[in-house]
Amino acid sequence: MDCIFCKIANGQVSAKKVYENKKILAFQDMNPVAPVHILFIPKEHICCINDINIGNSEIIGNIFCSIAEIARKMGLGKGYRVISNCGEDGGQTVEHLHFHLIGGKKLGWPGVD
Numbered sequence: 001m002d003c004i005f006c007k008i009a010n011g012q013v014s015a016k017k018v019y020e021n022k023k024i025l026a027f028q029d030m031n032p033v034a035p036v037h038i039l040f041i042p043k044e045h046i047c048c049i050n051d052i053n054i055g056n057s058e059i060i061g062n063i064f065c066s067i068a069e070i071a072r073k074m075g076l077g078k079g080y081r082v083i084s085n086c087g088e089d090g091g092q093t094v095e096h097l098h099f100h101l102i103g104g105k106k107l108g109w110p111g112v113d
C-alpha cells in the first residue's frame, strides 16, 4: 500500500516530529494553515473515522490525550481546533486517519458553505 502517512510512521519519509510513542505520532503539517498546525496519526493504518471501532478505540483515546498535552505545551491556552476530515465530501486528501491540531490565532469557522 502506498500510504504517505504509513511511510512517515515507519521512517521511510521524514517529517518534523513533535511527539511519538509506540502507537501514535504527531508531526508538523507541511502546509500549515495557522501558526500551530500539527497532525496526529495512529502508526497503524486506519483509513478514516469510519474505521474507528472498539478494537482500535484505545489508540484514538491516546491521540486525544496527546493532543491536549501538546496543546498545553504549545501555549494554546486561549483555545484551538481539532479537525478530522473524512471522505471525499469531508475534504480528506490523505486516506490515513489523522487529526489536525490548529491554533495560535483566532480562528474563523470554516468550510460549512
Ligand code: 5GP
Pocket: 004, 015, 016, 027, 028, 029, 030, 031, 032, 039, 084, 085, 091, 092, 093, 094, 095
Ligand atoms: P486532509 O486534507 O486529508 O484532511 O489533510 C492532509 C494534510 O496532510 C494536509 O494538511 C497536508 O498539508 C498534509 N500532508 C500531506 N502530505 C504530507 C507530507 O508528506 N508531510 C507532511 N508533514 N504533511 C503532509
Ligand code: ZN
Pocket: 003, 004, 005, 006, 007, 044, 045, 046, 095, 096
Ligand atoms: Zn497509512
